[in-house]
Amino acid sequence: MIEIVKADFLSSRDSASIVSLVNAYALDEMGGGQELSDYTKAHLVAELAKRPNCVVFIAYVDEEPAGIAICFEVFSTFKCKPILNIHDVMVVERFRGQGLSRKLFEVVEGHARRSGCCKMTLEVLEGNNTAQQAYRNFGFAGYELDPKM
Numbered sequence: 001m002i003e004i005v006k007a008d009f010l011s012s013r014d015s016a017s018i019v020s021l022v023n024a025y026a027l028d029e030m031g032g033g034q035e036l037s038d039y040t041k042a043h044l045v046a047e048l049a050k051r052p053n054c055v056v057f058i059a060y061v062d063e064e065p066a067g068i069a070i071c072f073e074v075f076s077t078f079k080c081k082p083i084l085n086i087h088d089v090m091v092v093e094r095f096r097g098q099g100l101s102r103k104l105f106e107v108v109e110g111h112a113r114r115s116g117c118c119k120m121t122l123e124v125l126e127g128n129n130t131a132q133q134a135y136r137n138f139g140f141a142g143y144e145l146d147p148k149m
Contacts, residue, residue, distance in 0.1 A: 001061070002061055002103060004058065009045055009049035010049075016065075017058050017060075017068075018068065019041050020065055021065050021092070022088065023035060023041065024092055031090070051072070053074070054072050056068065061095055061100070066095040067090060067100045067101065071084050071111075072087055076118050079119075081116060082118070083117055083118060083119050083120070084108065089122065102137070108120065
């Protein structure tokens with residue numbers, strides 16, 4: 001069973017899941033291939049919780065943490081509305097290919113709409129073709145104000 005939840009920073013289950021998923025991301029080739037520092041592991045959740053503009057969504061498969069989307073609300077001065085930036089998104093390797101990233105994006109998009117965001121943004125490494133394709137499939141595209149620029 002797949003369940004996607006908005007993380008509760010006070011929940012021991014969600015807190016442990018955040019650290020384990022971000023660490024798995026850091027260990028992945030696309031995350032740099034190095035484990036998180038002990039400091040980051042010990043302080044990550046508390047530091048995220050201090051930021052009122054942060055929202056984290058966790059995908060659980062049969063109660064096991066399988067994916068994460070860490071988002072921060074920023075602001076568009078041109079539109080005078082919030083923007084939701086997807087800072088980190090990751091699915092654990094053994095759960096890839098099951099549509100979890102799409103499900104995470106759908107939940108994130110719903111949150112952005114309810115929050116009155118004018119758009120969602122994210123960044124992706126140029127060499128991460130798999131992620132780029134997933135983002136295009138969900139409707140993301142390169143951003144430019146004017147193609148001439």
